[in-house]
Amino acid sequence: MNFGKIQKVLAPFLLGLLLLVSSCATQAPSRYEQAQNASTGRNATPAVVKTSTQGAQFNKYFPKSTGGYQVVPAQEKKGFAEYKLKKDGKDVAVLSVSDTVNNPSAKQKFQSSGKTIAGYPAANIGSNGTAVLVGDRYQVKVQSRDSSFTQSDREAWLQKFNLRAIAALK
Known part of the structure; x- marks a missing residue:
């Protein structure tokens, strides 16, 4: 078997595998996402009450x-x-x-x-x-x-x- 042929097939396969694995990995939320989650979390008090005047x-x-x-x-x-x-x-x-x-x-x-x-x-x-x-x-x-x-x-x-x-x- 020719090494060049294997390289042509193996390189795209490994690149695809790398993209699949990295896209499925979970990332830590950014500080903005953390603040949003904290302010809208389950027991969080809303910053603006619904009955507030426009x-x-x-x-x-x-x-x-x-x-x-x-x-x-x-x-x-x-x-x-x-x-x-x-x-x-x-x-x-x-x-x-x-x-x-x-x-x-x-x-x-x-x-x-x-x-x-x-x-x-x-x-x-x-x-x-x-x-x-x-x-x-x-x-x-x-x-x-x-x-x-x-x-x-x-x-x-x-x-x-x-x-x-x-x-x-x-």
């Missing part, structure tokens, strides 16, 4: 651009909407509305606060954030991104939201 419903209640400030859409997803507040092309604050059904512990900071803004319970969030809880469900928040944007600026911008309409959402 972020698009919040958009019409954000303040309008005024007084040299631009209100620019930044992010929207189920249970959350965020806008950037710009002045002279620079980000000075972030405005957001979030549905606390996704994070019930977010409501706790308002229970111990004796402060109100526009009649709604208010709380400071760190040194750069101020928020109100409307309708006992929605957190409306303003966070400074520039040192020139003060606590009183945050409180003034919170009052520019249509808080009554947000509170009436179901």
